[in-house]
Amino acid sequence: MNAHIGDDAALYALGALDDAERAAVDAHVAGCAACAGLLGEAERDATRLFACEPQHHVAPPARVRVQSTWTRWRATVSAVAAILIVGFLPSLYLWQQNRSMNAAMNAQAAAMHRLASASFRSADFSGRRARVMYARDGSWYVVIVRDARRALRVVWMHDGNAIDLGAAVPHGNVAMLYLPHSHVMHRLALMEGGRVVAEAQLAYESKSQP
Amino acid sequence: MTARAATLPPPGFGPLLRRSGGSVQVSSADESLEEGFAAHRRWAFDAAYRRYFPLLYSSAYNVLGNAEDARDCVHDALARVWRSPHAYTRARGAVRSFLVVCVRNEAISRVRASGRRTRLAERLAAEPHEHDELRITDTLERDRVRAALAALPPEQRTPLELAYYGGKTHTEISRELDAPLGTVKSRIAIGLRKLAAALGEP
Numbered sequence: 001m002n003a004h005i006g007d008d009a010a011l012y013a014l015g016a017l018d019d020a021e022r023a024a025v026d027a028h029v030a031g032c033a034a035c036a037g038l039l040g041e042a043e044r045d046a047t048r049l050f051a052c053e054p055q056h057h058v059a060p061p062a063r064v065r066v067q068s069t070w071t072r073w074r075a076t077v078s079a080v081a082a083i084l085i086v087g088f089l090p091s092l093y094l095w096q097q098n099r100s101m102n103a104a105m106n107a108q109a110a111a112m113h114r115l116a117s118a119s120f121r122s123a124d125f126s127g128r129r130a131r132v133m134y135a136r137d138g139s140w141y142v143v144i145v146r147d148a149r150r151a152l153r154v155v156w157m158h159d160g161n162a163i164d165l166g167a168a169v170p171h172g173n174v175a176m177l178y179l180p181h182s183h184v185m186h187r188l189a190l191m192e193g194g195r196v197v198a199e200a201q202l203a204y205e206s207k208s209q210p
Numbered sequence: 211m212t213a214r215a216a217t218l219p220p221p222g223f224g225p226l227l228r229r230s231g232g233s234v235q236v237s238s239a240d241e242s243l244e245e246g247f248a249a250h251r252r253w254a255f256d257a258a259y260r261r262y263f264p265l266l267y268s269s270a271y272n273v274l275g276n277a278e279d280a281r282d283c284v285h286d287a288l289a290r291v292w293r294s295p296h297a298y299t300r301a302r303g304a305v306r307s308f309l310v311v312c313v314r315n316e317a318i319s320r321v322r323a324s325g326r327r328t329r330l331a332e333r334l335a336a337e338p339h340e341h342d343e344l345r346i347t348d349t350l351e352r353d354r355v356r357a358a359l360a361a362l363p364p365e366q367r368t369p370l371e372l373a374y375y376g377g378k379t380h381t382e383i384s385r386e387l388d389a390p391l392g393t394v395k396s397r398i399a400i401g402l403r404k405l406a407a408a409l410g411e412p
């Protein structure tokens with residue numbers, strides 16, 4: 001673990017390490033100036049190569065957005081919340097007759113509250129602009145799908161089975177499903193018309209860690 | 211001194227300016243940028259972002275193949291750098307190549323996660339039909355890289371090409387070439403050093 005990085009410097013600079021190997025190099029060079037220098041040289045070499053590639057032009061945004069991905073997703077979540085609240089307000093008059101809708105509204109409010117207050121993990125779905133944000137212990141999940149035109153089924157891929165968890169129904173062009181009480185799930189998928197269109201792998205902290 | 215003052219960048223364009231005891235000093239731009247970056251100064255971060263954005267963006271685009279993903283990738287990579295204040299130390303050398311490699315690695319991770327091929331791999335596969343898309347300077351540069359690669363012995367060139375154009379990990383390359391991991395690593399390392407020397411300063 002504490003070995004000097006050696007030839008891994010070149011692999012790091014060329015992008016030939018996987019995420020875990022790269023993290024190990026990062027951790028080592030943070031405390032080893034010799035290896036940091038070696039890595040810097042490899043990065044300079046690789047950049048000479050990258051600088052020969054075709055140039056693409058775009059105006060940079062005026063300011064740096066130093067924000068987490070969550071901050072960007074939060075705008076989406078707030079938009080959903082606004083739509084839900086506006087959409088559901090008339091139903092307040094009917095709430096006694098429509099307790100399920102009232103429950104849905106409460107659930108959405110609870111999801112907002114969860115995301116705003118608790119620390120959580122997140123994973124992107126491959127194949128769709130979608131993301132799941134979930135509790136570190138897998139006790140709750142919020143699935144958000146951008147650019148959703150139709151309702152999508154959210155399913156848990158488990159032991160070769162696809163277990164239906166519910167529908168993410170679009171409001172505007174964003175669909176959302178909140179699962180307040182759950183257990184640990186490692187693979188989620190989105191289905192449209194009976195077909196899996198996107199999948200996400202969820203990671204949890206290993207129990208063996210101190 | 212007046213001639214010098216006239217060349218000062220506008221206020222807010224951070225790194226070239228350093229305030230000391232009320233007077234503005236012009237210091238070696240790159241040195242102060244590196245120092246500021248190592249000290250996790252916001253101005254250095256902003257300045258590096260402005261200065262290197264075109265290169266970072268192109269670098270991401272060449273892996274991801276579209277503007278929106280490229281922009282997202284640059285932002286995510288830079289946000290991550292900003293959130294880890296100890297990622298960059300002075301021993302690392304130039305901030306420019308540090309950031310380029312950060313963005314590049316972020317882009318490659320994304321491509322791997324999505325199971326797609328890199329833009330470079332697609333371009334390679336699409337040839338020779340894609341020529342008109344390339345500008346002349348790009349073609350010249352590409353030929354320069356080709357020539358430098360061709361000058362390498364095949365045992366160094368092949369793993370290097372699999373890493374660079376193919377976006378493959380060293381584990382995949384060693385499996386594909388049926389060569390020991392250590393051998394593959396050292397050949398890529400030697401190959402990269404020679405290639406950079408042949409390409410010269412960017």
Ligand SMILES: [Zn+2]
Nearest residue numbers: 004005032035
């Ligand atoms: Zn070391």
